[in-house]
Amino acid sequence: MRLAVIDLGTNTFHLIIAEQNAGELQIIYKTNQPVKLGEDITKNNLIIPTAFERGITCLQDFKAEIDKYEIDVVKATATSGVRSAKNGMDFVEAAKERAGIEIDIIDGDEEAQYIYEGVKWSGAITGKSLIMDIGGGSTEFILCDEESLVWKKSYNIGAARLMQAFFNSDPINETDTSSIINHLAEELKALKIICNEYAPETLIGSAGAFETFAGMINDDIDIKTIATADIPLLDYKNLAAQLIQSTHQERANMEGLIPLRVDMIVMASILTNYILDEFGIKTIKLSTYDLKMGVLQSLKS
Template identity: 60%
Template sequence: MRVAVIDLGTNTFHLLIAETAGKDLKILYKTNVPVKLGEGRINDHIIIPAAFERGVNCLKDFSHTLASYQVDQVRATATSAVRSAENGQDFVYAVKEHTGITIETISGDEEAALIYQGVKLSGAITGLSLIMDIGGGSVEFILCDTESLIWKKSYNIGAARLMQRFFKSDPLSDEDKQAILFHIQEQLADLFEICEKFKPRTLIGSAGAFETFAELVTRKHNQNIAIEQIKTYPFNYDDYIDISVKLINSTHRQRVEMPGIIPLRVDMIVIASLITNYVLGRCQINRLMLSTYDLKMGVLASQV
């Protein structure tokens, strides 16, 4: 059977098509498009007309790909940008009308559970760990071990939200940094309480920004590793810290010129670095791992 997963993220829409035979999966096709659905007014809970149109057009293209691959089953999930927008349901209706694709708007809790399933498939969880998924609209945290999901929560502190609210300087000023960190500290109080209780020793970054961090680290050491073709990547902690500090203190132009950063992530990677470093410090974690498997693989696993 051929199944497809469409992940409608705040920044990027992903399409994954796989052949399934029992529990076996073979990826036939995957692509992602920087739709930027949360552009402009995500904090006002609005999908602006240009972003709305980009989203519908992207899904029209996806529908043609689904037809060409003769897909039997499709699951399309929408996350923070759609669930928090006043016109999110209008977008869901428009997509159905123009493409025939039915979008399921999932809650933050459902999103976190699916991220856990995806990361678990990668083999990244080897002990008590904290999974972190930095999206454009929300950030999910999952406390887990090899056997079970212990605790999970989604927070509306995604990179696009924080950028639109706090990113006012280039390079980011100390004042803007402090405003961002104060906001993170306020929002994540219960996360830090649960981590104080369980004391996870590994932070697992789920795809996205963490793939960019890995790309930058491997390029720094001239390692010939195709990040998109591996399931996991263990960071050298000092390497990660060195790269993240460089990103936080860089100008927009300097980041544009860094090989390994895709255009969509040129500014958001600064926010991702700040959040990651703050969580590592507050939770006293000094082991960092990338899982390239995320929500998409979790949804795919749920289809098998």
């Protein structure tokens, strides 16, 4: 049986195709496109026309691949970018009519659950952990250990959303940085309470920005083939400081930093720094398995 998962993120759309044999899943194809569906979304809470069209075109491309691979089961999930937009349902209807893709808009709780299942599958969870998945529109936090999910919550503090609201200087200045940190402190009150009680020892970054951090720190890592990797704390801190202090052009010239993340990596660094400092976490891991892998796992028969 062949399965396909489409993950419609606020920045990037992903397609992953797997074959199931005797209960085992083997990835046979994967691709992604930097659609930037959430471009300027904070202005009027709308998917703007150019982003809308990029999204539909991408889904048409994905549908062509799905047809080529003769897929038995397809599941497409949309997260913050679609669920928070006033015209999100218009996009869902257009995707069905023009691309033949039926989209399931999932809420923040479902999103966090799928992320947990994906990260668990990677083997990254050892002991008390805090999973963080920095998306474009939202960021999910999950407290867990190897056996169980303890607590989960989705917050509208994704990198694109933070960037559109607070990133007004180049390089980012202290005023903008302070505004972001104050916003995080206000938004993450519940997380602070539960983390002070649970005391996670490891921060697990789910794909995205954490793949960039890991790859820039160690260029021997092949992100496409590994499930998990350690991110040394001191190396991360040095890299984050460099990213935050650099200009857009300096970051654009950095090895291992894809164009989509040139500016959003600054937001991801500030957010990650805040979590590490606030909760005194000293160990960081990457899980390349994220929401789409959790969705894929849920389709296994």
